Each structure stands twice: as structure tokens, then as C-alpha cells.
Amino acid sequence: MKDVLIITNYFPPETGAASNRIFHLAEGLQRHSFKVSVLTPLPNYPKGKVFEGYRGRFKHTSKENNIITHRLWIYASNSKNKFLRLFAMLSYSFSLIWFFAWNKIPKTVIIQSPPLLVAFTSVFFLRSKKRKLILNVSDLWPLAALELGALKKNFSYRMLEKIERFNYKHADLILGQSEEILSHVKSMFSKKETLLYRNYPDFKAPIPKHAINTSEKLKIVYAGLLGIAQGIFKLCEQLDYSNIQFHIYGAGPEQNTIENLIKNKPELDIVYHGEVSREELHHVLIKYDITIIPLINRIYGSVPSKIFEYARLGIPMLYFGGGEGEHLIEKYELGWIAESSNYADLNFKISKIEPSKLQSENRVKIQNSSNKFFNFNTQLQQLTKHI
Missing domain, CATH: 3.40.50.2000 (Glycogen Phosphorylase B;)
Structure with a gap:
């Protein structure tokens, strides 16, 4: 049974697309006879506060459906203040460094990106010829932040671009949730191994039964x-x-x-x-x-x-x-x-x-x-x- 570690910023009981995507990936790999463990912050998204039952802890480890989940300390915040958001990301990065120093890391690691800095921390400390790093890219940062108006093309943006390139360069395989992401990666590293991996759901859906009342709105x-x-x-x-x-x-x-x-x-x-x-x-x-x-x-x-x-x-x-x-x-x-x-x-x-x-x-x-x-x-x- 092959060991796989998944590093992510989002995981249940948090809600949202990112959390669901990684949860399905972890469960799916476990069903395919992989021994899966997950490294994630103490749950706090989207409210920006650590959930009840997890507060006051530096680390929380549990086993659910044979998936070992390590939850690490984070300074939780959803503030609009850029410095507080940066500190929140850095706090989780520091927790990751601590975990890497004191725990044996599997030879295969899947890293979720964004957040860009969390991915950078993982790639920087775990890159090794003996380890396979798989970068799961769901959005293109810092480009997405630029298009949303959250960043401007200044020194900070150029630094984030360098971090992005570093992550792509040292990943052994890059998963992209869109063709555009893969094209973007290939424009930087034409020989990089990539795979289209979209956020497909994994649940049993009922057969649709619906009749619209044309007299209503x-x-x-x-x-x-x-x-x-x-x-x-x-x-x-x-x-x-x-x-x-x-x-x-x-x-x-x-x-x-x-x-x-x-x-x-x-x-x-x-x-x-x-x-x-x-x-x-x-x-x-x-x-x-x-x-x-x-x-x-x-x-x-x-x-x-x-x-x-x-x-x-x-x-x-x-x-x-x-x-x-x-x-x-x-x-x-x-x-x-x-x-x-x-x-x-x-x-x-x-x-x-x-x-x-x-x-x-x-x-x-x-x-x-x-x-x-x-x-x-x-x-x-x-x-x-x-x-």
C-alpha cells in the first residue's frame, strides 16, 4: 500500500469547492488502496474563526474513513486587511515547517495551490529526488488576484510570480483544473508533465423529477x-x-x-x-x-x-x-x-x-x-x- 500525503488549506468540516475537491480526492485514493494522510489547518473557513471543538489547540489528529488527518495551528482571519491575511497564511506555513521537521513525510505528496505561499513552503522544504511532488493547481495566482483587482503589478506581484515559477519548476507533476491552467504552465515549462484534473463531484444523485408551473415566477x-x-x-x-x-x-x-x-x-x-x-x-x-x-x-x-x-x-x-x-x-x-x-x-x-x-x-x-x-x-x- 503506497503512502500519499495531501497538503491543503481547506478540508471538511469546512465547506466549499476547495474542501470538497480535496475530500473526494483523499477518499478516492483511499478506495484505490493508497494509504492517505491529510495535512490541513484547524478548520476556520469561511468565517475566519477556528471552529468549536478545535480552539486552543496547536495540533489535532483524527482518523476518519481510514484517512489520517493532521490539523495544525493557524492564525485564522478573513479580514480584508492584506497584512492580516498574509500573516494567516504565514502562520500555517510555520506550522507546516514544524510538522516537516518532526514527522516522516511520504515519498508522494500532493500539494494544493493556491494559497501560493503555502504551496511554496511545501515545495521548498519537501523537494527531493527521492520524493514525487504533485502540485494540484485550481486557480492561477497571482494572475487571478491581478484580474480581480486585489493586486497591482508592483514589486509584490513580481515576487509572487517568482514563487509561482519556483513551484511549477520543482513539481514533478502538475494537475490543472482547466485547459487554461495547463496552457499557462506549459508557456513557462514546455516539458513539464501535466494532467487535466477537474473538480468532478463524487456522490449519488437522484433521478431528476421536475415540473415547472408556468403560472408562477x-x-x-x-x-x-x-x-x-x-x-x-x-x-x-x-x-x-x-x-x-x-x-x-x-x-x-x-x-x-x-x-x-x-x-x-x-x-x-x-x-x-x-x-x-x-x-x-x-x-x-x-x-x-x-x-x-x-x-x-x-x-x-x-x-x-x-x-x-x-x-x-x-x-x-x-x-x-x-x-x-x-x-x-x-x-x-x-x-x-x-x-x-x-x-x-x-x-x-x-x-x-x-x-x-x-x-x-x-x-x-x-x-x-x-x-x-x-x-x-x-x-x-x-x-x-x-x-
């Missing part, structure tokens, strides 16, 4: 992080509510702003449901007519994992984010595309949605496409050949 749902990149607050302001009702699930920086908007403008047909577990969310989402996947800006290399999650559930999607995600929605006939950042086009596309495209027959078609083209086990088997 179209029920659109968003579920996920209420962050700056998603732009849900602006979406709430810009939607035309003549024939739609907008439902929101999730938490994040924009939560209070959205709740205040609903309170101050009751004429907007918005319903905020708060945060629910992923399992509960799956049962809830299939009741809605369509789901929306927005991004405030098109981010090169980013493909929202919601595409694969919702396809597995058979839910028609309205994609509003640009980039490679548009190609997937169009190629596999998963729903509709509105021009990124064009709210007039978004409202127009919503007004033209045909009820026949929302019924069970079309949902089964979407789910069948997911089973064929977004199959987690098929993808995992391909990965195990490289480990």
Missing part, C-alpha cells in the same frame, strides 16, 4: 460563497424581478450587505436561506427551475466547480462568468450563457428561457452528460497511473 437559485468575486450583491441589484424569484444559499463577506438590501427593499423578490450542509443543499437545489453561476470578472484559468456539481444533479444552469466555463456549458448543452458583466444581456437571456428546457426530460439529459463526460472515477483512475 421562474425560481432562480444561487448557492455558494457570497464573496467579492461572485458579485451576488450587485446581481441582486441588477436582476429584473418581473418574472423571477431569486433564492440565495451561502455565507461570506457580502452576506450582511445582501441581508440589508432585502430588508430595505422588500419589493425585490429575493429570499435568503442562510448556509446549509452540502448534503442538504443537494436535496434543496433540485426543487428550483435553474441555477445561476456568476463571476464579477472573467478570471483566466478558473472554471467554477459548480458546473460539474449541478450537472451531476441535472439542474439547468445560467452561466454568467466568461472564460472556459462558457465552452463547457455550450459544448455539453448544460444551459444558457449570458455575456460576462452584461446585466442587460443576462435579463434578456432569462426572459427567453423556454419552460420545456426546465422539465425532467432535459434534466435527465444533463445528468447523463455528467455521468459520461464528468466522471470522477474515470478521472481518478487516470491520476492513479501517475502516482
Whole structure:
């Protein structure tokens, strides 16, 4: 049985795409007879506070489904202050260095990136001719931060670019969740071994059963992080509510702003449901007519994992984010595309949605496409050949 260590910034009981992605990877490798251990901070995302039951600890080790999970100390923060966020990342990096010094590290290590500094710490201290380092790149940093307006092209940005190159250079295999990520890596290191490894879900989905009542408003749902990149607050302001009702699930920086908007403008047909577990969310989402996947800006290399999650559930999607995600929605006939950042086009596309495209027959078609083209086990088997 081959030992594999996964180093990640996110892991259950934390919620979100990053946590789900690594959890499925760990479970999948364990089912394929790998001995898996996970190195992660004490759970704190997205609230920026260490969860109850883990506070006051420097390290917490548990074994769940035969996966050994080491949770290390972190200065938890979701502050908008750049220095506090940097200190939070550095604190976990210091914990990793401590762990590397006092523990035997397996010969195969999978490292999640971003965060860039955490990946750099792992690559810098673990690189060895006797060890295989696999870098799992889900977003292109610092490029994504530049496109989001979080960074400017200055000395700090150039330093992060050097760190990015260092990570790619010393990784033995790079997994990218999009074709754009792999192209970016190849533009730097043309001979680097890469593998497309998307965030496909791994759960049993019910057979879609849905009938839309054409006399009622179209029920659109968003579920996920209420962050700056998603732009849900602006979406709430810009939607035309003549024939739609907008439902929101999730938490994040924009939560209070959205709740205040609903309170101050009751004429907007918005319903905020708060945060629910992923399992509960799956049962809830299939009741809605369509789901929306927005991004405030098109981010090169980013493909929202919601595409694969919702396809597995058979839910028609309205994609509003640009980039490679548009190609997937169009190629596999998963729903509709509105021009990124064009709210007039978004409202127009919503007004033209045909009820026949929302019924069970079309949902089964979407789910069948997911089973064929977004199959987690098929993808995992391909990965195990490289480990």
C-alpha cells in the first residue's frame, strides 16, 4: 500500500469547492488502496474563526474513513486587511515547517495551490529526488488576484510570480483544473508533465423529477460563497424581478450587505436561506427551475466547480462568468450563457428561457452528460497511473 500525503488549506468540516475537491480526492485514493494522510489547518473557513471543538489547540489528529488527518495551528482571519491575511497564511506555513521537521513525510505528496505561499513552503522544504511532488493547481495566482483587482503589478506581484515559477519548476507533476491552467504552465515549462484534473463531484444523485408551473415566477437559485468575486450583491441589484424569484444559499463577506438590501427593499423578490450542509443543499437545489453561476470578472484559468456539481444533479444552469466555463456549458448543452458583466444581456437571456428546457426530460439529459463526460472515477483512475 503506497503512502500519499495531501497538503491543503481547506478540508471538511469546512465547506466549499476547495474542501470538497480535496475530500473526494483523499477518499478516492483511499478506495484505490493508497494509504492517505491529510495535512490541513484547524478548520476556520469561511468565517475566519477556528471552529468549536478545535480552539486552543496547536495540533489535532483524527482518523476518519481510514484517512489520517493532521490539523495544525493557524492564525485564522478573513479580514480584508492584506497584512492580516498574509500573516494567516504565514502562520500555517510555520506550522507546516514544524510538522516537516518532526514527522516522516511520504515519498508522494500532493500539494494544493493556491494559497501560493503555502504551496511554496511545501515545495521548498519537501523537494527531493527521492520524493514525487504533485502540485494540484485550481486557480492561477497571482494572475487571478491581478484580474480581480486585489493586486497591482508592483514589486509584490513580481515576487509572487517568482514563487509561482519556483513551484511549477520543482513539481514533478502538475494537475490543472482547466485547459487554461495547463496552457499557462506549459508557456513557462514546455516539458513539464501535466494532467487535466477537474473538480468532478463524487456522490449519488437522484433521478431528476421536475415540473415547472408556468403560472408562477421562474425560481432562480444561487448557492455558494457570497464573496467579492461572485458579485451576488450587485446581481441582486441588477436582476429584473418581473418574472423571477431569486433564492440565495451561502455565507461570506457580502452576506450582511445582501441581508440589508432585502430588508430595505422588500419589493425585490429575493429570499435568503442562510448556509446549509452540502448534503442538504443537494436535496434543496433540485426543487428550483435553474441555477445561476456568476463571476464579477472573467478570471483566466478558473472554471467554477459548480458546473460539474449541478450537472451531476441535472439542474439547468445560467452561466454568467466568461472564460472556459462558457465552452463547457455550450459544448455539453448544460444551459444558457449570458455575456460576462452584461446585466442587460443576462435579463434578456432569462426572459427567453423556454419552460420545456426546465422539465425532467432535459434534466435527465444533463445528468447523463455528467455521468459520461464528468466522471470522477474515470478521472481518478487516470491520476492513479501517475502516482
